[in-house]
Structures are given as structure tokens and as C-alpha cells.
Amino acid sequence: MRQNKPVIGITGTIAAGKSTVSRYFRDAYRIPILDADVVGHEVLLEDGVKQELTKAFGSDILNADQKQVDRRKLGKIVFTDAKALNRLNSITHPVICIRIDEAIAKTQEAEPEAPFLLVEAIELLRSPLKDMVQEVWAVCADPQVRIRRIMKRQNLTEAEAVARVQSQWSDEEYSRRAAVVFDGGGDTPALYAQCDRVYARMMERGEGEGHG
Numbered sequence: 482m483r484q485n486k487p488v489i490g491i492t493g494t495i496a497a498g499k500s501t502v503s504r505y506f507r508d509a510y511r512i513p514i515l516d517a518d519v520v521g522h523e524v525l526l527e528d529g530v531k532q533e534l535t536k537a538f539g540s541d542i543l544n545a546d547q548k549q550v551d552r553r554k555l556g557k558i559v560f561t562d563a564k565a566l567n568r569l570n571s572i573t574h575p576v577i578c579i580r581i582d583e584a585i586a587k588t589q590e591a592e593p594e595a596p597f598l599l600v601e602a603i604e605l606l607r608s609p610l611k612d613m614v615q616e617v618w619a620v621c622a623d624p625q626v627r628i629r630r631i632m633k634r635q636n637l638t639e640a641e642a643v644a645r646v647q648s649q650w651s652d653e654e655y656s657r658r659a660a661v662v663f664d665g666g667g668d669t670p671a672l673y674a675q676c677d678r679v680y681a682r683m684m685e686r687g688e689g690e691g692h693g
């Protein structure tokens with residue numbers, strides 16, 4: 482009988498470099514990646530989720546034709562208000578976890594050669610996803626570096642970027658719960674070299690030979 486491959490959760494602070502690490506594992510080693518941000522965007526299109534969100538936050542969160550949730554509008558509400566973010570999480574996380582569980586099963590079936598799978602999720606440790614992975618890796622970077630990246634990437638003011646960083650867990654909260662901590666604050670060649678070392682260790686450990 483085919484044995485399931487280990488599922489590693491990759492998490493860490495906002496703009497620390499989680500996607501940069503995941504993309505490297507995918508491109509260099511063909512590791513399958515399941516991205517909870519992408520799944521999170523998909524579940525907003527589900528009718529049940531949309532209805533619960535408009536009940537919680539009002540129909541102002543919908544776009545002009547009222548058909549879909551406007552992510553920018555919802556982000557403006559939740560990323561500056563911890564209570565609102567918790568409310569959003571309580572609606573979306575159960576559905577995201579079901580969809581990721583389904584995607585893990587499909588990927589195990591479709592990609593039997595992969596030595597392990599990566600699930601990338603900023604909220605991994607605060608959602609049922611943490612019980613769906615066998616190990617957690619964290620990507621961390623100095624808050625000042627992350628604030629600069631967020632301002633540039635999302636065209637936000639410094640105050641807005643600081644609010645996003647401060648509304649979320651610190652690097653320490655992630656790193657103390659992780660088996661591997663990547664330094665996403667330096668240059669990319671150094672980060673990729675760390676990915677190579679972690680991959681080599683995984684192979685030495687015999688990952689890919691199958692877990693029950």
C-alpha cells in the first residue's frame with residue numbers, strides 16, 4: 482500500500498519570505514506546495530462563506546455588483562482590528578482547513594515521487610492546520626525589513642505597514658514553535674543556501690521513504 486509522505490507546515494511573520502522559501506523548494510526540488518493564502522481567496526468565492534461574512538461585516542465588504550467579497554475592503558477592516566480579524570478567521574479557517582485537507586489527499590495521490598509536501602500558511606499555528614502537519618518550519622525577518630517590504634509591495638504608508646506587523650504574532654512566537662527557522666531578512670542567495678541545507682538534512686533523515 483502507498484505510504485503518505487510527510488506534510489511540513491511553513492509559516493512565519495508577514496512578508497518574512499515564506500513564499501520565497503516555498504517557491505525555492507518547488508523550483509529546485511519539485512516539492513508540491515499548498516498555499517493557504519490562495520485557498521483563502523478561493524473560499525471567499527463560496528456562497529456560504531460570502532453569506533457569513535456579509536452577516537458579520539455588512540454588505541459594504543462586497544464589490545460594486547454585490548457578487549463577490551472585495552478583498553481590499555475586507556483587508557482594510559480586519560488588518561487594523563484584531564477582533565475583526567479573529568471573527569474573519571473563525572468564519573474562513575474551518576473551510577480553509579477542509580479544502581487543504583482535501584488538497585493534501587489529492588497531492589499525495591498525484592505526486593507519489595515527492596519526498597514531502599509543504600503547506601504554507603501564516604495562520605498555521607493558530608488554526609487546525611497545525612494538527613494536519615508533522616513538522617513546522619518558520620521564516621522570520623527583522624520587523625523593520627518587513628515593514629519596508631510591505632510598504633513597497635502593497636503601496637501602503639509606514640503607519641499602515643506598522644499596523645499590519647503589530648496586529649500579528651512576533652518572530653519569536655513563530656520561531657519558538659518551529660523545528661527549523663529560516664532567516665528571511667538577509668539576501669536571497671543566503672536564504673536559498675539555507676533551504677539547500679534543510680533539504681539535504683531531510684534526505685539524510687530518510688524523508689520520502691514514506692510515513693504511515
Ligand SMILES: CC(C)(COP(=O)(O)OP(=O)(O)OC[C@H]1O[C@@H](n2cnc3c(N)ncnc32)[C@H](O)[C@@H]1O)[C@@H](O)C(=O)NCCC(=O)NCCS
Pocket residue numbers: 495496517518521522525551552553555556559566569570573574577601602603604605649
Ligand atoms: C483579508 C483578506 C480578504 C485580504 O485579502 P488580500 O488579497 O488583500 O490580502 P492577502 O490575502 O494577500 O493577505 C495579505 C497578507 O496578510 C496575511 N494574512 C492573510 N490572512 C490573514 C489572517 N487571517 N491573519 C493574519 N494574516 C493574514 C497574508 O499572509 C499576507 O501576508 C484575505 O487575506 C483573507 O480573506 N484572509 C482570511 C483568510 C485567511 O485566514 N488566510 C490565511 C490562511 S493561513
Ligand SMILES: Nc1ncnc2c1ncn2[C@@H]1O[C@H](COP(=O)(O)OP(=O)(O)OP(=O)(O)O)[C@@H](O)[C@H]1O
Pocket residue numbers: 493494495496497498499500501502518603620630634665666667668669672
Ligand atoms: N531575502 C530577501 N531579500 C530581499 N527581498 C525579499 C527577500 N525575501 C523576500 N523578499 C521580498 O519581500 C516580499 C515578501 O516576500 P514573500 O512574499 O516571500 O513573503 P511572505 O512571508 O510569503 O509574505 P506574506 O506574509 O505576504 O505571504 C516580496 O516582495 C519579496 O520579493
